[in-house]
Amino acid sequence: MTDMLIIGAGPAGLTAAVYGQRAGLRVKVLKGPFGLGQLVQTNELENFPGFVEPLSGFELMDKMEKQAARLGAEILDDTVESVDTSKRPFAVRTSGGVFEAKTVIVATGSHARWLGVEGEKEYRGRGVSACATCDGFFFRGKDVVVVGGGNTAFEDALFLAKICRSVTLVHRRGEFRAAQKSVDIAKADPKIKMKLFCVAEKIEGDVLGVTGITLRNVLDNTVETVPCHGVFVAVGGVPQTDFLKNSGVELLAGGQVKINEKCATNIPGLYAAGDCADPNFRQAVIAAGSGAKAAVEAINHINLN
8 A cells, every 4th residue: 555656757757756755655656667757868958957067868867766765755667557446545556566556646758759760760869859849959050850740840840940050841741730820930931941742761870970861752752862960750759658548547639648737637536747648848847847736636635535
């Protein structure tokens, strides 16, 4: 039995653990296959408040984990298989057994949906990124490509156009899923070019990193290589919520956990925070803030029940 069971040990989960422990609760954090979250893949982090000098995502998450452990949170490697919300306390089945918990916070994050083309994995972190706001600074004054046609792709393109020499937006169709206002602004920006009806075939590079991206036109199958220094993949994220599909917890169409402004789900006592419940921002500081919010609400739930 535990008071607060947190599934996931990224910025949201570990922040929730800190708040739970400081409230005097018994807190368990299940890392599972998610580890310390996507942030550990970021080589240099400059936009998390409180750090004058840049640090790696791994360094930040290592500090967060040690902070939660110092306060008394029990951090386990168990992988969650299912959550039974039909009983109280909740029964959470894991690779290591069944845990009972008065409250559960789901903070499993998401992972980027990648293109799956040759060169993408090889140059990830050396010119290939799925986060323009995280890594765009490294391409100041350079030529970059954004692949995608939704809101994230256009937000990334507009953001990068402010700091890069040129931005080429690649999309497999002629119409976009993005908000029309963003499309209109992008089309009017002289720094942004569009390659429509095109798909990525291969990401080119050398020992220094990305040098270009090979595109295939889906209408006539012609192929061309666009020179660039960076490729930003913006074709969506995949929330890590499969274990909730038969739990009764309401999910959005994209697979994210549906929550209200207090991070509460449709199941009283069960909360969600971070990227697994946020289809928009994908920022560590926002995930951490939502983890704090979810923990405060879980604490209130315990005190009132």
